[in-house]
Amino acid sequence: MQLFRANIAHFPTPNTASSTFAEDIAIIHDGGLVIEGKKIIATGSFSSMREQYPNAVLHDHKDSWILPGLIDSHLHYPQTESIASFGEQLLSWLENYTFPTEKQFASVEHAQKIAKVFLQQLLKNGTTTGFVFSSVHQGCCNALFSAASEIDMAIVAGKVCMDRNCPADLQDCPDTAQKDSAVLIEKWHNTGRNRYAITPRFAPTSSEAQLAALGELATQYKDVFVQTHLSENVDEIAWVKSLFPKASGYLDVYDKYNLVRPRAVFGHGIHLSSDEWQRLGEADATLAFCPTSNLFLGSGLFDLQTARANNVHVALATDVGAGTSFSMLKTYGDAYKVSQLRHAPIDPIEGFYLMTQGAAVAHKLDDEIGNLNPDTVADFIIVTPRYDELMELRIKPNAEFDDVFFALSILGDDRAIAETWISGQCCYNKKETHYAMA
Structure with missing residues (x-):
């Protein structure tokens, strides 16, 4: 004792x-x-x-x-070494920095090396739980869960799924995305303190067939998490509209495939319609507010007041590597600046809540952490x-x-x-x- x-x-x-x-x-x-x-x-x-x-x-x-x-509700461990790369917005950032970096994770040895550095950065900054995007490679996800298990650390993570609009050597397909994710769920979800998140990167890199396959998986495994991106950038939103012309909006793309639900965590959510705000609140889903990356990529200013008005769960997140620091303290500092620009400054006590108990409640984990x-x-x-x-x-x-x-x-x-x-x-x-x- x-x-x-x-x-x-x-x-x-x-x-x-x-x-x-x-x-x-x-x-x-x-x-x-x-x-x-x-x-x-x-x-x-x-x-x-x-x-x-x-x-x-x-x-x-x-x-x-x-x-x-501290709880970081959205970040990318393969991007640890591409943090602070100069001067792009979202779509060109993916093409010029994210995809080239993630190709290296075909090597299990490389994944193990970066997983160790990544977790050390979390520890050094006081983060004890992370919601983490892996790469498309199964071995990358295994490396992270294995490293976290060594210290009994609570990690929610998933293999990124992409079957289009990305380099050929980073693509899976609907069938392999579903099967590989299922294997990882069976191996890691609720094993020790590990939990799995079904992880389509974002709508433009998943076909309707892949989203349907992942939706089937989400229906089968009702307590797993879902994590992806939503309405981060105006060009991205226009692209989604062109790729999914029958959807009523960006969120509806995911909703059609049963991916909007409790324990679904959507990164960003900057440019949402009133119907999308309402639906997120009804679904008991969560938005990960990523102020450092939103500022760094010039994506926009998150609207916390509207989230509150619609009873939408909000949790703070670094979004490393477009986010510029592993520090959740600095993340609140940038959230404060974003909220100042919206003329509704976030009180420090609320900022503290959004990275501790608030995040834990949003993720249905407050009986364990937060x-x-x-x-x-x-x-x-x-x-x-x-x-x-x-x-x-x-x-x-x-x-x-x-x-x-x-x-x-x-x-x-x-x-x-x-x-x-x-x-x-x-x-x-x-x-x-x-x-x-x-």
Whole structure:
């Protein structure tokens, strides 16, 4: 049994329409978090936790913060090495950077190498759960799940499916997409902490036959996730309209094949019609808000207010590699800037919710991750906000959490993450530059 002493912030319950995020957050100054094995046992004041668990091994981080592990709801691990490539919008980005990079993942050895680097970047930035696009290759997906399993990390991932409008050596077909995905589902879904996501890259790279095959798979495996892209770029939307002239809109392309449902996560959703907003809310689906990539590719400004009005789940995401940082803190920083341009700035407490409990609720995983409740998995991070002279100047010793979180999101980086714990094990320690993955 282990007892961690620090300030604590988390959301014990989901936010509801009748409450504000400030009302829902639990903040404990000089708090105590008790874990045993892989699970959280209790949280409370340090004095009360010390009294109740006097024999627990003490980890004293008195001037730091304990937060739930961060959840990144949309990113691409094959694009780890193409991050920060210059100057394209979505469709040319795919052609010039994404597809050439993903061809390398035909090599299992290359996939294993990048999977290790990718997971290390997540750990270093305090991300303990990722919703991850693999490449079209089965071995690429296997490499990621295998690497995550070594540290008992919660990963939701899937083999990308594409049978047109992409290089020939990155294409599968409707039959192989369905069969390969089924093999991966049987092997990995709910094995340990792994979960599978049926993953058509986006509508233009899947024929109607392939989407139908994947829809059959989604109907067969009702608890798997679905992840894809939706209405990111105006040229993309026009292309979808030309490819699927009978569909009433971009979302309807997926809806026709039973891919719009709970646990379906759609990246971006910037340019949506009122009918599409309404349908997403009705379907209990989720939009992954990817502000850094939306700004980097010039795609547009996400409309969080309309998402709220339609009761659409929203979760923050980096979208690496079009996204420019693995840091979920920086991701909220850019989300704040996007919301400023829409004249509706996102409060830092809500930003924190969208990468912890809010994401977990959207994905139906809040009984396991996203909070620090008893009997959830011990995925948490130790954050040291005042890590250099500027941060010491900006963040006062007794600053409230909203100010700490906001300053870190605008000024901070991975140096704020002192430790990342997954399943009750320290998987990253900044002082020792130690990763659980060798």
